[in-house]
Amino acid sequence: MDKTKEDYAIKDNGWRTLADAIPNADIFLGCSAAGALTQDMVKTMAAHPIILALANPNPEITPPEAKAVRPDAIVCTGRSDYPNQVNNVLCFPFIFRGALDVGATTINEEMKRAAVYAIADLALEEQNDVVTSAYGGEGATFGPEYVIPRPFDPRLIVRIAPAVAKAAMESGVATRPIENWGEYTEKLTQFVYKTSLFMRPIFSQAKSAKQRIILAEGEEAKALHAVQEVISMDLASPILIGRKEVIEEKIKKLGLRLEVGVNVEVVDNENNPRYEECWKYYYNLTKRKGITPAIAKRVVRSNTTVLASVLVNLGYADGLVCGLFGSYGKHLDSIKDIIGLKNGVKTAAALNSLVLPSGNVFLTDTHVNDDPSAEELAEITLMAADEVHRFGIEPAVALLSHSNFGSSNTLGAPKVRDALKIVQEHNPQLMIDGEMRGILHFVRRNALKSCRIVR
Incomplete structure (x- = not known):
């Protein structure tokens, strides 16, 4: 032996x-x-x-x-x-990550213990939606069937690597001590959440404002996971619409740290103390559109997007998130009927973001307007540019078409050229060009030398 x-x-x-x-x-x-x-x-x-x-x-x-x-x-x-x-994938990559980041001269027992404690602490926390989705929507809480985090958990690197790095520093084997732990954790987060850096300016604004945000489909697991993240990051004061007992049961099943009445508010659409105020408001707003009191009562109780929009208008919330299921157009119609468009705005549009290895790309309009006029295209473009600015990004706009810089005069190409002129009149400083095929925007060698998009 x-x-x-x-x-x-x-x-x-x-x-x-x-x-x-x-x-x-x-x-x-x-x-x-x-x-x-x-x-x-x-x-x-x-x-x-x-x-x-x-x-x-x-x-x-x-x-x-x-x-x-x-x-x-x-x-x-x-x-x-x-x-x-x-599985050793739970620890080895992240032990090495922490050790390398502080230039550890060895991996000692203190660093190993730190990894073990970090894994144990994570096992006691709720699972996030990435883990739940990887296992077919199956949630788990700490117990006989879940005593160790799952290998797919994206939080492993964010918890274990810093713990190992700190242990290396405290045990005297680190040659490059970390000074700013917030920046270090943010850097690690970017390895698993590609949108982290992209969303940083929005999250910073959210933390300073702490708005009351309604999630219209509050009984959905995805909404509950999102609320858990919102609370953990201290981004907003969330409000869930749904049946209270169903929401509480889902919270328990998913093992989340949400407490109704403590860190999250619930508006029970079947037992809403503001029900009368809400349906009367909705009726007065839509009675000239064929909505009777009976219909208003039914809609406010059954359509959570309508209820969320009414609550925003009445001042009980600052914003809403909806659309986890159902038709995009129907959700948008409800919001337009109740909340309406911003003063001076004539066109609603959708703006989507793609987080790519080569950079971030915004696409508009992807959902709303089938055949916008030149004026509508211009308005959509200017609104999109303003939104991109909010992400701390200087917008460069490509107006897409089947035509390349006048190569065709059919099927809407002239309309895009007219939209370009309107945009340039309203905002001469905006970096914009078109009309062009999408490939030109991404492959510079195919573009005209005179193209105004320089990056």
Whole structure:
């Protein structure tokens, strides 16, 4: 027996087999061979045994086999098709990341312990929507079927690497100490959340304003996960629309740290104390559009986007998020009927962002206007440019068409050229050109030398 094994050896009691040694054992840690641990052996273990059957590709005993004779057991394997997968991908990449980032001269026990504690702390937290989606929408909370984070959890790098880096600094093996932990954590976040840097200016504004934001589909898991992130990042004061008991049950099932009445407000559309105020407001707003009191009552109770819009207009909220299901157009129509357009604006439009390795691209209009006029195109362009500015980005606008700089005069190309003139009259400083095919905007060698988009 070598020195490593001697540290864990006990007095010789005459045991020569695993079956001899395992009665009343609290923990089984196996890295041997498939089938080494039998159901008869598991039966003899202590109450609530922990079974770490880590042989690969097949464990010493499978979770179903162990649970069949000991339902109280906590079983971990190296397999991804069973709960509690123990995989070195949970720690090795992030230990190395933390060690490299501080120039650690070695990986010591303090750094390993820091990784273990970071993993343990993360296991106690709620799962985010990335993990839930990766496992077919199945949520999990800390317990026998979830004692260790899942390998897909994008938060692993953000939790483990800083913990390892701090341990390296505190134990004296770091040669490049980190001074700004906020910046370091933000940098790590960008590895897994590609929109992190892109959204930073918006998040900064949100934190300073702390607006009351309604999520119209408050019973949806995606909405609840989003609210958890909003609260964790202190971005807004969220309000959920939905049945209170359903929302509370979903929160419990998903293992979220949301508390109705504490860090999140719920407007129960079936038991709303402001119901009369809301339906009367909606009726007065739409009674000339064929809406009767009976219809108004029904719509305000059943259409959560309508209710959210009414609550915004009445001053109970500052903004809303909707559209997790249903028609985009119907949601937009409800919002336009109740909230309307900004003063001076004639056209509503959609603005989408693409976060690409080569940079961020905004597309408009992707959802609303089928065949906009030149004036509408110009208005949409100017509004989009203003929104892009809010992201801290100087907009460069390409007006897209089937035509390249006058190569065609059919199917709307002249309209795009007219829109360009209107935009330039309203904002001569805006970097804009067109009409052009989309490929020209991305492949510069195909563009005209005189193209006004210089980057």
